[in-house]
Amino acid sequence: MNGKDFQEVLNRYLSGQATEEEVAWIESAYINWNQNDIQPRDEQKLEDATKLIWKVVNAKTRPFNNITRLFPILYAAAVLVICSIIGIVIYKQLSSSAGTAESYLAANIQPGKSRAILVLSDGRKIDLDKASKGHFADQTGVEISKTTDGQIVYKIPEQEIRNNKTEYNTIETPSGGQYQVELPDGTKVWMNASSSLTFAASFSGERTVKLKGEAYFEVSKLSEGGTRIPFIVKTENQKISVLGTHFNVNTYDDEPFAKTTLLEGSIKVNDTHILKPGQQxxxxxxxxxVLNVNAEDFIDWKNGDFILENNDFRSIMRKIARWYDVQVFYAEDAPKNINLGGWISRSKNISSILKLMEETGKVHFKIEGRRITVTK
Known part of the structure; x- marks a missing residue:
């Protein structure tokens, strides 16, 4: 990208015609420049230029009867000039530090967000990111609504429970997506990226859901006639039985093991092993x-973080691939594992976490579009 191309992008940004990718680049570049990159002498130049512009604006609008006519035009011109100066400074800085504006844009792939598709039993598909707040769908007496904070809630009147036939819904999250849903029995489920959850629109008797991918459950206690009703999670190779508890299930196909981690209460896995809190x-x-673990480390995604310490390097890279919707490839000399420490927020751009890992001096990353190549 040369200076002319950059100016065109900046002009589209100022006129509101930039693409989402161009907007993300301009805004993240400005934040990066404002916080880290430009030396004090450059900030002083920008401040001096800004003062000069406003001096010219004030001089040209002194006659009171001309202010109304001239000020909007001059104000807009001043904003354009100021933003152009900022843009030029950013562009020069990015060119010197990252080589090209394209490489900076690639390095700042945005994190995932709350998004999912709800597939109703009749085949209807609803984009939950675009669904309006409040009640938005019905299914044989079941009301489906979206709360102000974005989660999906199923509600069914008590008198309708026995009158409804069992119908199954599925929520699917894509790469770079996550979602929270409250099931008809009050159980809360947080779904990680690239996951799906199938469940009955109204529970009666045994409560059973099917999971692919990863989800964190806070199971509601439910009784019928004085008898506790079990809640069962089925995956490809697990049957997890609970009564009321908090636990995480990771069953991605590209992971070496399926992992079920208990935080509170007790659960039975495959009718043979009973877990206690802190066991996996x-x-x-x-x-x-069955292992003893720090259970909080395995719900870092639900809490909005990547915990790096004591985590397998390539497992972390798989998490990154799912959350940022990228593909990861390994060069022949890429390390199989490196010791990492600390944590980083999942709200950061991808460059932040890769830079943190590169600081070990044991790994490097090459970013081309949405492809990341790992090298030594």
Whole structure:
């Protein structure tokens, strides 16, 4: 990108005609420049230029009867000049530090956000990101609504529970997406990226859901006739039975193990192993290995973070691929594992977390579009 191309992008930004990618680049570039990149002498130049512009504006609008006519035009011109100066400074800084504006844009791939598709039993698909707040759909007596903070809630009148046939809905999150849903029994589920959850629109008797991917459950206690009703999560290789508890299930196909981690209460895995809080069941090919773990480390995604410490490097890269919707490739000399420490927010651009890992001196990353190549 040369100076002329950059100016065209900046002009489109100022006129409101820029693409989402161009807007993200301009705004993230300005934030980066404002906080870190430009030296004090450059800030002084910008401040001096700004003062000069406003001096000219004030001089040209002194006659009171001309202010109304001239000020809007001069104000707009001043804003354009100021923004152009900012843009030129940003462009020069990016060119010297990152080589090209394109490489900076690639390095600042945006994080995922709350988005998902709801598939109703009749085949209707609803984009939950675009669904309006409040009540937006009905299904044989079940009211489906979206709260102000974006989660989906199922409600069914008590008198309707026995009158409804069992119909199943599915919520699907894409790469770069996550979502929260409250099921008909009051159970809350947080779904991670690239996941799907299938459940009955109205529960009666046993409560069973099917999960692919990863989700965190806060299961509501429910009784019928004095008998506690179990809540069951089925995955490809697990059957998890609970009564009322908090736990996380990671069952992605590209992970070496399916992991079920208990935070509160108790759960039974495959009718054979009962977990206590702080324990994790690792399942592979029907074999179950129970470990004592720091359970909070395994719900970092639900809390909006990547915990790097004591986590397998390539497992972290798989998390990054799912959350930022990128593809990760490994060069022949790429490390299989490196010791990392600390944590970083999942709200950061991808460059922030990759830079943190590069500071170990043991790994480097090359970004081309949405492809990341890992090298030594």
């Amino acid at each position: 069941a690792n399942i592979k090919e029907g074999n179950i290995n």
